[in-house]
Amino acid sequence: MTETPASGATIEIRGLSKEFGTFRAVDDVSFDVHPGRITGFLGPNGAGKTTTLRMILGLVRPTAGTATIGGRPYAAIHQPLRTVGAALEATSFHPGRSGRDHLRVLADTAGIPTTRVDELLELTGIPAAARKRAGEYSMGMRQRLGLSAALLGDPQVLLLDEPANGLDPEGIRWLRGFLRSLADSGKTILVSSHLLQEVEQTVDDVVIISNGRLVRSGAIAELHGPPTSLVRTSEPNRLIGALRVSDIEADLAADDPTAVIAVTEDLRLVGDVAHRSGLPVWQLNHRASDLESVYFELTEGTNRNLGATADASSPAPTEGADR
């Protein structure tokens, strides 16, 4: 039987749940992550992102549900390092070992040639740091080393937990281009973040969780909603009436009594309607869709069905004790 399909592997999450004691950290989550695309795994702090990633990697046993990669649970993949690369938060490196040595040890255990180690240090932009003890690495350097380790076996699937944390703006831009080229080569990429803004320009798809529950999954373009225009005038209600007569959906803007939001990107049409109604136009422009507000709306106010409040009911983490 072949290890993975030649052209990518889909991650399938079905009804995945995890309870720590009575606290439900992940609650009946289902979604797919497709090859050739970058999927952003989003949610506020404590939403359950890392726990989900750990379940995909077989590091935490689900209370219910399944997570498979290319149709198999992680534990059933014969050469995991060559199939799935992962960089989880707070990945610990032996502090006294250099970055290069760290990767060499990993490469050795997986039968990967050491030439790949230098190739990756170069690729992730830390060749100069290769001889330095990992304990002396900055946060950004640790992220890059973690990414190198994840990529050692040239895996088909990449799971990255908050990889932009600690990167400078140049590093973030580099990461964006790097992930894009990997996705273009057909890899399946799941990248978590608690900030939509951070991944907005990077991802094709989003999976948003809040309080352990899935609140949205799909193409990021669908989050934007329909294109709208903003027009300011002396008599907004008259303009709204005129726009509706012309079959253009319109409403008052929430934050400005002179502003109307029209659901169209055709500025000329809106201007013509105003002109025909004899109304002055004080301002007319396309309205940038505010993804950040959409994200806040989606992740606010969803309550866990176990415990009083998320924080109060959350037991102290017993990292690693749950296997």
Ligand SMILES: Nc1ncnc2c1ncn2[C@@H]1O[C@H](COP(=O)(O)OP(=O)(O)OP(=O)(O)O)[C@@H](O)[C@H]1O
């Ligand atoms: N081993 C554990 N024992 C008990 N509770 C845990 C354990 N691991 C995670 N939790 C709890 O599960 C919830 C989800 O944690 P998780 O680390 O998955 O969130 P996250 O989405 O990765 O958050 P962040 O953005 O802060 O990294 C939190 O309330 C956390 O305290």
Ligand SMILES: [Mg+2]
């Ligand atoms: Mg996390």
